[in-house]
Every structure is written in C-alpha cells, then in structure tokens.
Amino acid sequence: MNHPIQEGYMPYLGYQTYYRIFGEPSSKPALLCLHGGPGSTHNYFEVLDRIADTGRQVISYDQIGCGNSYLDGHPELWTQETWINELIALREHLHLDQLHLLGQSWGAMQTIAYIIDCQPQGIKSVILSSGHASSSLWASEQHRLIKYMSAEDQEAIRHAEATGKWDDPDYLRANEHYYERYVISVDENSPECIRRPKRAGNEAYLYGWGPNEYQPLGDLADFEYTDRLHQITQPCLICSGTRDIALPWWLPRSTRTSPTAVGKSSKVHATPASSSKPTSTVRS
DSSP states (O other): OOOOEEEEEEEETTEEEEEEEESOOOSSOEEEEEOSTTTOOSGGGGGGGGGGGGTOOEEEEEOTTSGGGOOOSOGGGOSHHHHHHHHHHHHHHTTOSSEEEEEETHHHHHHHHHHHHHOOSOEEEEEEESOOSBHHHHHHHHHHHHTTSOHHHHHHHHHHHHHOOTTOHHHHHHHHHHHHHHTOOOOTTSOHHHHSOOOOOHHHHHHHTOSSTTOOOSGGGGOBOGGGGGGOOSOEEEEEESSSSSOTTHHHHHTTTOGGGSSSSEEEEEETTOOSOGGGOOOO
16 A cells, blocks of 8 residues: 555635645545544544555545644634535635545534535535434434433433533533443554544534533534435435444434435445444455
C-alpha cells in the first residue's frame, strides 16, 4: 500500500479547511468521506486507505471547527448550511466532478441533506453509515436504549434533561456509561488512526447537535428528511454495526421502513461486533 498522500488546505469563510487525498489520480471517481460529529475528524477514515490499491483515490477532510480545521469562539458558524457549503466548495476546489460519497453519523445526515436540497451532479453512489434522516426519531431511539441502563443512570439523565444541568456529576457519570455501552469500542488493538488523539470540535458539536447524542438541541434539532428520502436516486448502501447507537433493525425504519425508498439499487448491511464506526472494522 505504497501510495502518495497529498495534504492541503482550502480557504473557507476566512479560515482553512484541511483535506487529505490518498492514492494516485485515475479514471475512477474518488471516494469522498464525510466524518461524524459535528466536530469529529477525518482520522478514522484512514482505515479505508487500502481502497487506493484498486486504483481509486480516498479523500477525507476535517470539517471546519475540528481537527486540522479547528476553530472555536464562533457559535454562529455551526450550522447545517456552513458544512453543506463547505462540501460544495471542496468539490469545486478539488475539481471533483464525479465521485462516490460516504457519510458516517453526522456525515450521513450531511449527505442526505446535500443530495436532497442541492441535487448535485456527478454523485455515482452513496454510503450512509450509522446515520439517520430524522432527529426526532433518533432522539426517541436513543431514549429507548437509555431504558436498558441502570435506574440510577436513567434518573440522572432525566434530571439533567429536565433542568439543563449538563455539568451535574451524576449526569456526567451516566453519560459516560452510555458512551461506554453504546458508542465507544476503541482498545489497544484498534488501528492507530482510531487511537490517535484528535482535536475534537466540542463547540461545533454543542451548537450544531447538542450536549449529548440523545438530546438534539442545536441547529440540527429540526433535521427531518424521512419523507423526502425518495429524492435520493443514486444507488445507496445503508450500514451500521450490530453494537451501534444506529442499530440495524432501526435503519429501515429511519429510511421510511424500506431500504428501497432510498436509491434505485439500495441495500442495508450490518457489520458484526462493530459500533458507530462500522467503516473502522476493516476486513482483509
């Protein structure tokens, strides 16, 4: 897997957006990867570098507000519009006329909104990984999962949601238990790019999504695209892990009860023993 890595920055809104291109240019449309969060980084997508062995470039980037594109002190920026326009600008900057699009978690939401609202040309196929089309359905599902936690943790979360005291020690402990149970699956055997320290965009997450995974209070609180998913006409793979906050049984429900409601040639796939980054479970 001896391929060149091109790194660079794109000017955006007076700041800079970092991007990473792995592999040589070819006639095959590149795979462009949109990370989760908002406020995560591109790091975990490096497990997909081996795709370059097939002659296809793998492109990822740190969305403004995190990683090598870190920025804070600008809560007005952390909106769906900011990140969609950044994606449009990056395609133009890198001359990505044709591409395959992979969105993970928030990146899947971004992909849905981009395709439906912007009707972009040149999208050959779509992968929606551990994402959703409805913030209200997502919140409902996360609260279903919370019911499997201890009574003490449930009460701590309920109290924080009722009072807005997100710094309460009991809530912080309960939220940590939620992440340990449903989100985090990193250990010493995980690939280096997943274990690597990252500069998360906490402000981008708070104002874009909310204080935690199950309480959307930010700009994306009204993200509702379920009834418009039929407008995605590209072939689409919908995937998640079996140990995931976007559980496989729930994905068809979140895409209008049938995967064929999205794309003319679509399917749902569950990666065994994988959490909310099934793209990080790489098989030989």
